[in-house]
Amino acid sequence: MSNRKTKIEVCTGSAESVLIAQKAGADRVELCSDLFEGGLTPTVGTFLYLKEHASIPMNVMIRPRAGDFCYSDVEFEVMKKEVLFFKENGASGIVFGILTPDGEIDMVRSKEIIELARPLPVTFHRAFDMTKDAFSSLENLIELSVDRVLTSGLETSVLEGADTLKELVKIAGDRIIVMPGCGINERNFAKIKSIIGASEYHVSMSSTVPSRMSYHGHVSMGGVLRQNEFSIASTSSERLETVLNLCT
Numbered sequence: 001m002s003n004r005k006t007k008i009e010v011c012t013g014s015a016e017s018v019l020i021a022q023k024a025g026a027d028r029v030e031l032c033s034d035l036f037e038g039g040l041t042p043t044v045g046t047f048l049y050l051k052e053h054a055s056i057p058m059n060v061m062i063r064p065r066a067g068d069f070c071y072s073d074v075e076f077e078v079m080k081k082e083v084l085f086f087k088e089n090g091a092s093g094i095v096f097g098i099l100t101p102d103g104e105i106d107m108v109r110s111k112e113i114i115e116l117a118r119p120l121p122v123t124f125h126r127a128f129d130m131t132k133d134a135f136s137s138l139e140n141l142i143e144l145s146v147d148r149v150l151t152s153g154l155e156t157s158v159l160e161g162a163d164t165l166k167e168l169v170k171i172a173g174d175r176i177i178v179m180p181g182c183g184i185n186e187r188n189f190a191k192i193k194s195i196i197g198a199s200e201y202h203v204s205m206s207s208t209v210p211s212r213m214s215y216h217g218h219v220s221m222g223g224v225l226r227q228n229e230f231s232i233a234s235t236s237s238e239r240l241e242t243v244l245n246l247c248t
Contacts, residue, residue, distance in 0.1 A: 022054055095150070
């Protein structure tokens with residue numbers, strides 16, 4: 001952990017990306033799978049491998065599927081089992097988000113997840129940005145004793161939500177950490193930091209690397225909207241180090 005006052009959490013979708021973020025000097029990672037879908041629960045193998053080979057704090061995403069954040073009873077039971085597994089096997093923190101059908105924080109289910117996760121810190125992820133009102137939702141998370149909220153200010157990117165984020169940081173005070181995330185890069189970070197004044201920021205700093213495959217067949221493994229199977233996303237050490245050097 002660095003001595004910087006401004007902390008940087010890196011969103012990672014693979015074991016390799018976690019090791020890159022650690023080497024670059026990040027303060028923490030959010031461990032996910034499938035970043036193309038916004039981040040889902042990581043695989044057991046990825047997590048257990050990293051527990052053996054990485055020392056950086058890892059907050060683990062609990063999200064059983066892509067799409068919205070209003071879960072069925074079955075999905076909720078899956079989430080609870082995942083929380084317990086990662087907690088019992090050494091996660092540094094738990095990341096989750098659950099909403100009601102009418103766009104509010106699901107207080108009942110969130111409370112249950114938080115109780116299962118303790119004593120680990122909990123982050124409420126960008127499900128927050130799908131709620132009706134940022135300020136009432138923030139107060140609900142504070143009531144639940146959530147440690148941190150990841151948000152773009154109910155906008156598509158942090159720059160677009162900067163004014164709301166600045167106000168959220170001010171209102172939150174030391175009651176909860178408001179961590180801006182989405183669309184932060186090495187070119188806009190200094191500006192974002194100067195406007196919002198948060199103590200923590202969430203970045204991905206990803207780049208694509210070529211596949212190891214020399215043979216490229218014609219078959220695709222995805223649906224109509226898909227990524228190129230022969231281009232692999234990974235954290236960019238160079239981009240991440242640029243942002244870290246802008247922190248104080």
